[in-house]
Amino acid sequence: MLKFCMRIFSLFALSASVVFFIFNSAFAGKPTKVGFVYLTTPGDHGWTYAHELGKQMVEKRFGNDVKVSVVENVPEGPDATRVIRELAKQGNEIIFTTSFGYMEPTLKVAKEFPNVKFEHITGYKRSKNVATGNIRFYEGRYIQGVVAGLMTKTNKIGYIGAYPIAEVIMGINSFAQGLRSVNKDASISVIWANTWYDPVKEADAAKVHIAEGADILAQHTDSPAMLQIAEKKGALGFGQSTDMSAFAPKAQLFASINNWGPYYIRKIEELKSGKWNTGDGPNHWAGNDWGGLKAEMLLISKFQNMPDSVAKKAQEALDGLKSGKINIFAGPLVDNTGKEIIPAGKSLDDGALWGMNYYLKGVNGKVPG
Amino acid sequence: MDALILTIIATSIPLLLAATGELITEKSGVLNLGVEGMMLSGAVGALGAVLWLGSPYFGIIAGGLCGVLMASIFSIFTINFMTNQVATGLGLTIFATGLTGLAGAPLVGKTVPSLPKIEIFLLSDIPFFGEILFKQDFIAYLSVAIIIFITYFLKYSKSGIVLRAVGDDHQSAHSVGYPVKKIRWYATCFGGMCAGIGGAYIPLVLTPHWSEGMTAGRGWIALALVVFASWIPWRIIVGALIFGGITIAQLVGQARGWPIPSQILSMMPYLATIVALTVISGRISKSNSVVPASLGKPFFDTQ
Numbered sequence: 001m002l003k004f005c006m007r008i009f010s011l012f013a014l015s016a017s018v019v020f021f022i023f024n025s026a027f028a029g030k031p032t033k034v035g036f037v038y039l040t041t042p043g044d045h046g047w048t049y050a051h052e053l054g055k056q057m058v059e060k061r062f063g064n065d066v067k068v069s070v071v072e073n074v075p076e077g078p079d080a081t082r083v084i085r086e087l088a089k090q091g092n093e094i095i096f097t098t099s100f101g102y103m104e105p106t107l108k109v110a111k112e113f114p115n116v117k118f119e120h121i122t123g124y125k126r127s128k129n130v131a132t133g134n135i136r137f138y139e140g141r142y143i144q145g146v147v148a149g150l151m152t153k154t155n156k157i158g159y160i161g162a163y164p165i166a167e168v169i170m171g172i173n174s175f176a177q178g179l180r181s182v183n184k185d186a187s188i189s190v191i192w193a194n195t196w197y198d199p200v201k202e203a204d205a206a207k208v209h210i211a212e213g214a215d216i217l218a219q220h221t222d223s224p225a226m227l228q229i230a231e232k233k234g235a236l237g238f239g240q241s242t243d244m245s246a247f248a249p250k251a252q253l254f255a256s257i258n259n260w261g262p263y264y265i266r267k268i269e270e271l272k273s274g275k276w277n278t279g280d281g282p283n284h285w286a287g288n289d290w291g292g293l294k295a296e297m298l299l300i301s302k303f304q305n306m307p308d309s310v311a312k313k314a315q316e317a318l319d320g321l322k323s324g325k326i327n328i329f330a331g332p333l334v335d336n337t338g339k340e341i342i343p344a345g346k347s348l349d350d351g352a353l354w355g356m357n358y359y360l361k362g363v364n365g366k367v368p369g
Numbered sequence: 370m371d372a373l374i375l376t377i378i379a380t381s382i383p384l385l386l387a388a389t390g391e392l393i394t395e396k397s398g399v400l401n402l403g404v405e406g407m408m409l410s411g412a413v414g415a416l417g418a419v420l421w422l423g424s425p426y427f428g429i430i431a432g433g434l435c436g437v438l439m440a441s442i443f444s445i446f447t448i449n450f451m452t453n454q455v456a457t458g459l460g461l462t463i464f465a466t467g468l469t470g471l472a473g474a475p476l477v478g479k480t481v482p483s484l485p486k487i488e489i490f491l492l493s494d495i496p497f498f499g500e501i502l503f504k505q506d507f508i509a510y511l512s513v514a515i516i517i518f519i520t521y522f523l524k525y526s527k528s529g530i531v532l533r534a535v536g537d538d539h540q541s542a543h544s545v546g547y548p549v550k551k552i553r554w555y556a557t558c559f560g561g562m563c564a565g566i567g568g569a570y571i572p573l574v575l576t577p578h579w580s581e582g583m584t585a586g587r588g589w590i591a592l593a594l595v596v597f598a599s600w601i602p603w604r605i606i607v608g609a610l611i612f613g614g615i616t617i618a619q620l621v622g623q624a625r626g627w628p629i630p631s632q633i634l635s636m637m638p639y640l641a642t643i644v645a646l647t648v649i650s651g652r653i654s655k656s657n658s659v660v661p662a663s664l665g666k667p668f669f670d671t672q
Contacts, residue, residue, distance in 0.1 A: 040581060040582075041470060041474075041581055042477075043470060043473065043474060043477045043579075043580060043581045044580055044581065045477055045478055045578075045580060073470075158624070189623075189624045189625075189626070190623065190624075191620050191623040191624050192623060192631060194631065194632070194635065195585070197580075197582075197585070198585035198586075199571070199575075199576040199578075199580055199583045199585070200380065200383075200571060200575050200576060200583070200584075200585060200587070201585065201616070202576075203575050203576045204376060204380050204616060204617060204620055205620050207372070207376045208373065208376065208617060208620040208621050208624055209624060210372070211372035211373050211376065211621075212621070212624045212625065214624075223576070223578075223580055223583075224576075224578060224580075225575075225576040225578075228480070228576055228577060228578065229576075232483070246478055246479075246480065247478075247480050247578060364626055365623070365626040368630060368631065368632075369630075
């Protein structure tokens with residue numbers, strides 16, 4: 001009898017394991033196919049490199065459960081449409097298009113492939129199967145402003161912007177708010193490079209800022225050229241998108257690091273569990289996901305090349321932003337011509353941030369165009 | 370002020386070198402549109418050499434050699450196989466952009482020591498001028514030496530006159546017994562060397578790191594400069610300084626808040642090139658051409 005029971009039990013165990021095996025291979029064995037479209041290559045050591053790190057986090061987290069395809073160096077425009085369509089055809093279930101200029105191509109292809117999910121990074125147009133994601137880059141700028149205000153001796157801050165668009169302008173204004181929270185005498189002058197990426201021009205702009213008396217530099221362009229010039233000329237500055245201290249060990253005060261990994265992982269998990277959505281939530285302006293320091297989509301690297309007292313203030317600003325104690329764009333706000341933007345007691349909402357076409361107090365000159 | 374002038378000079382040097390090389394290439398009748406590609410390969414070669422061998426001076430040699438290598442590829446196709454020069458030149462740039470991206474991948478994120486400044490004894494002590502003219506790096510002095518050399522070479526040396534003859538009428542040059550193909554090979558390789566060193570200047574002096582496509586269109590500006598200078602060497606210095614000067618001026622204008630839109634200033638160098646082109650075509654109609662007559666035409670030596 002005991003023998004019989006044993007036999008039955010082992011048969012049961014065997015069949016259960018077979019069933020489990022079949023079940024397992026049917027689900028886990030078929031990896032989710034994920035596509036990425038990059039504007040440049042990870043070799044830019046900036047924007048695309050940050051996305052590459054995010055992709056690597058996805059691969060590490062899911063292992064064999066995902067199959068990732070990447071297309072690098074995709075120009076914004078008709079070429080992008082072709083590449084995105086090709087990725088959709090190859091059976092990718094979710095496709096991340098990682099530059100603002102892919103907005104229209106992504107929407108176009110999304111219409112042709114209603115069953116594929118698309119994630120457009122930094123865009124504002126969505127559809128049934130196109131979601132958007134972005135980072136509150138400006139939060140890092142506020143801390144930069146605090147540090148700059150405490151570290152500057154000449155009270156002149158040099159800022160290098162790519163294009164005068166809302167995204168960049170809100171960064172400058174956020175920097176100005178941080179700056180003026182600790183130092184009312186300092187001011188920011190802005191040079192527009194009119195390019196996201198041209199190391200020589202970025203370096204030239206940095207040299208001009210220093211020649212004009214700036215001792216702290218900040219940038220909203222992609223290469224480490226500015227920090228290298230700062231290093232050479234004895235000025236200080238902030239890293240962009242990734243930690244650039246390898247290029248400027250004596251000049252980098254800290255870097256704002258774009259951390260896309262957790263976002264990618266969450267969206268893929270949502271897809272796997274059937275919960276993926278484009279959620280037209282309250283953060284409508286920047287997309288359904290506009291995460292910053294609190295969501296850990298924006299990270300701050302080690303505070304360095306500054307006295308402990310400054311690092312402490314910077315940490316306070318960081319904590320304040322995370323906890324929501326600091327509201328960067330709280331009224332009363334006046335622009336640099338003295339015009340009131342918002343009275344005391346109110347603060348700018350996300351929509352107002354994306355409509356910024358003015359400089360706040362603390363910034364010199366006016367927005368071109 | 371002198372800091373700004375130094376910046377202008379530094380920003381002009383890659384343009385100056387690349388344009389000078391291209392001038393010699395074009396004087397021999399070869400139009401090489403691959404300057405951008407040759408500059409990129411010079412940049413990646415230079416940085417690789419410095420990381421490997423340690424001294425920035427090896428970077429200059431490596432940059433020049435990489436430029437020559439690219440120019441040789443171009444020469445094989447256009448001079449020996451007589452392919453279309455415009456298409457091959459564009460192809461070279463596209464090829465080099467990809468190749469340097471691949472070759473440069475392990476160099477990403479690394480930084481190298483810059484080329485040291487060389488102070489010329491006594492002269493560097495002259496106030497103002499000493500600072501801007503006699504405290505430069507080796508490539509800056511080299512580029513001036515090259516300009517002086519090719520001015521003399523094209524005007525007074527026999528080889529220079531032969532080079533111009535080949536560029537103006539390759540059939541006649543061939544029929545009096547000059548080796549047209551060989552001369553064009555040399556001229557194209559010289560152009561490659563200069564472009565390579567010009568490209569090397571970017572990671573060696575301006576921004577000591579490698580990132581893909583870091584020349585960002587300077588090769589194309591160099592091509593425009595040759596036309597702007599109407600194939601006369603000393604005018605390249607003027608042209609390069611104007612290009613550099615306007616680039617810096619628009620940055621300074623922004624930092625100081627001048628009321629001129631930066632886009633208008635950015636446009637100026639190109640406007641100047643168009644004006645130069647117009648003036649040149651005006652001169653051509655007076656049958657006093659400065660453009661090498663055989664420019665861009667393939668040479669068939671069987672005729």
